[in-house]
Amino acid sequence: MDLDNNKKETQTEKELVEAYLNQLALDTPDLWDRIEAGLDAEEYQNADQAADQNAVMNAKETVQEIKAGKKPKRMAGWIAAAVSLAAVLLAAILVVPFLSHSGRMDKTEDSGRNEVMPDEELVQSQDSAKNESNSDGVDFGNAESNGEEIENSDGLEHDSLTEAAEENASVNGIQPEGIVCTLEILSRTEENCHCRIISIEENSFALSAGTEIEIICMDGTVEAAQGSVLTALLIEKQENGKYLVAIQRPEE
Amino acid sequence: MTEEEFQACMTAMTGGDRQALKAVYHAYLKLIFAVVYDTVRQREEAEDITSEFFIKLFHIAGTYRAGNGHKKWLVTIAKNMAIDRIRKTGRETPAEVLPEPEQEQPEFTEQIVNRVTLKQAVAGLKPDEREILDLKAVGQFTFAEIAQMTGRPMGTVTWLYNSAIQKLRRCRQWI
Numbered sequence: 001m002d003l004d005n006n007k008k009e010t011q012t013e014k015e016l017v018e019a020y021l022n023q024l025a026l027d028t029p030d031l032w033d034r035i036e037a038g039l040d041a042e043e044y045q046n047a048d049q050a051a052d053q054n055a056v057m058n059a060k061e062t063v064q065e066i067k068a069g070k071k072p073k074r075m076a077g078w079i080a081a082a083v084s085l086a087a088v089l090l091a092a093i094l095v096v097p098f099l100s101h102s103g104r105m106d107k108t109e110d111s112g113r114n115e116v117m118p119d120e121e122l123v124q125s126q127d128s129a130k131n132e133s134n135s136d137g138v139d140f141g142n143a144e145s146n147g148e149e150i151e152n153s154d155g156l157e158h159d160s161l162t163e164a165a166e167e168n169a170s171v172n173g174i175q176p177e178g179i180v181c182t183l184e185i186l187s188r189t190e191e192n193c194h195c196r197i198i199s200i201e202e203n204s205f206a207l208s209a210g211t212e213i214e215i216i217c218m219d220g221t222v223e224a225a226q227g228s229v230l231t232a233l234l235i236e237k238q239e240n241g242k243y244l245v246a247i248q249r250p251e252e
Numbered sequence: 253m254t255e256e257e258f259q260a261c262m263t264a265m266t267g268g269d270r271q272a273l274k275a276v277y278h279a280y281l282k283l284i285f286a287v288v289y290d291t292v293r294q295r296e297e298a299e300d301i302t303s304e305f306f307i308k309l310f311h312i313a314g315t316y317r318a319g320n321g322h323k324k325w326l327v328t329i330a331k332n333m334a335i336d337r338i339r340k341t342g343r344e345t346p347a348e349v350l351p352e353p354e355q356e357q358p359e360f361t362e363q364i365v366n367r368v369t370l371k372q373a374v375a376g377l378k379p380d381e382r383e384i385l386d387l388k389a390v391g392q393f394t395f396a397e398i399a400q401m402t403g404r405p406m407g408t409v410t411w412l413y414n415s416a417i418q419k420l421r422r423c424r425q426w427i
Contacts, residue, residue, distance in 0.1 A: 016420045017389045021282070023370055024390065028285045032277060034303045039270065039310060 183215070192216060192242065214242045253279040258322040265313035273310050283323070284330045286386035290379060291334035301337055305330050323391055324401060373420050381416035388413050 183195040193215040200207055264272035284305055289298035316325065387398045399406040
C-alpha cells in the first residue's frame with residue numbers, strides 16, 4: 001500500500017511539475033524580437049560610435065596634418081626671428097664701434113681744442129707779430145710754411161689727433177694712420193660725404209690733393225662739414241674703401 | 253542542451269552568430285525568465301531584464317569557460333542582473349498583485365479550469381518556495397546544486413521544494 005501511495009505521489013509530483021512547466025511555458029513571453037531589436041540597436045549605436053570615432057580620428061589627423069603643415073612656417077618664423085636677432089646683433093657689433101669711435105672722436109676733438117688753445121696763447125705771448133699774420137686762420141695743410149711756433153702748435157695738434165686716431169684704430173683693429181688734411185665737400189648724404197682733398201699733410205694712403213674720396217659721415221662730422229667748408233680732418237681708411245674722419249675745426 | 257552544445261553556441265556567438273544565441277534562448281528562456289521573475293517579482297521588469305540578459309550573453313559569450321556547468325553560470329548572471337536592477341531602482345521586492353480568484357464558469361473546459369487553478373496555486377507560493385521549485389523543475393538542478401547556488405542548507409531546500417509541491421497538489425485536489 002505504501003509503495004503504491006509513493007508511486008502515486010511520485011507520479012502526481014511528475015504530473016504537477018509537468019503541468020507547472022506547461023503553464024510556465026504559456027506564461028513566458030516571447031522576447032526574441034525584443035532581443036534582436038536590442039542587438040540591432042546596439043550594432044547601429046556601435047556603428048555610429050565607430051563612425052564618430054572615425055570622424056574624430058579623421059579630425060585629429062586633419063588637425064595633425066594642419067599642425068604638421070604649419071611646422072615649417074613656425075620654423076620659418078623661428079629662422080626669421082633668428083635672422084632678425086642676428087641682424088640686430090651684427091648691426092650692434094658694427095654700430096657700437098662707430099658710436100664709440102664717434103665718442104672718441106669727440107674726445108679727440110675736445111682734446112685737440114684743449115691742446116691747441118694753450119699753444120695759441122703760447123704763440124701769442126711769444127711773438128705777437130707772427131700771431132697776427134696767422135690770425136685769419138690756420139691752414140693745417142700749409143703748416144710747414146708758418147713759423148716755428150705754428151709748427152709746434154701743429155705738431156701738438158697732430159700728436160693729439162694721431163693719439164685719438166690710434167685709440168680709434170686700436171678699437172677697430174685698424175692700424176692707426178692719421179692724416180691731417182683739408183677737404184671740400186662735393187655732396188653729402190646722411191651716411192656718406194663725397195669730398196675732394198684740397199691738401200694733405202701725410203700721404204700714407206696714397207692720397208693726394210685733388211683726389212675725391214667717400215667719407216663715412218659721423219655724428220658731428222656732417223654738421224661741421226656743412227656746405228663746402230674747408231675742414232681739417234684726421235682720416236682713417238676703412239676696410240670698405242671709405243674713410244672715417246675726425247674733424248679738426250679750422251681756426252678762425 | 254549539453255555542455256558541448258552550449259560551448260559550441262558560445263563560440264559561434266563570439267563570431268556574431270545570432271542563430272547560436274537563438275538556440276540558447278529557446279533552451280533557457282523559461283529558466284532565465286523564471287529566475288529573474290522570482291527575484292524582481294514584476295512581469296514587465298522581468299521581461300526587460302530577461303531581454304537584456306540575452307543581449308548581454310551575446311556580448312560576453314567569449315568570457316565563458318567550460319567546466320563549472322553552463323546552467324549555473326547562466327542563472328548566476330541572470331540573478332545578479334535582477335539584483336542589480338532592484339538596487340538601481342532602490343525598491344524592495346513587492347509581490348506582484350495577485351490575480352483575483354476567478355469564478356469558475358461552467359462553459360470552461362476542464363483543461364482551462366485546471367490551468368487557472370494551477371496558476372492560482374503557483375501565485376500562492378512563497379518566494380523561496382517558487383525559487384526552489386523553478387530551479388528544480390525548470391533548471392533541473394539537483395538539491396545539492398540548488399543549495400550551493402542559493403546558499404541555503406540542503407535540508408531547507410528540500411523542505412521548501414516539498415512544501416511547494418504540497419501546495420500545488422492541494423490546488424490540484426480542488427479540481
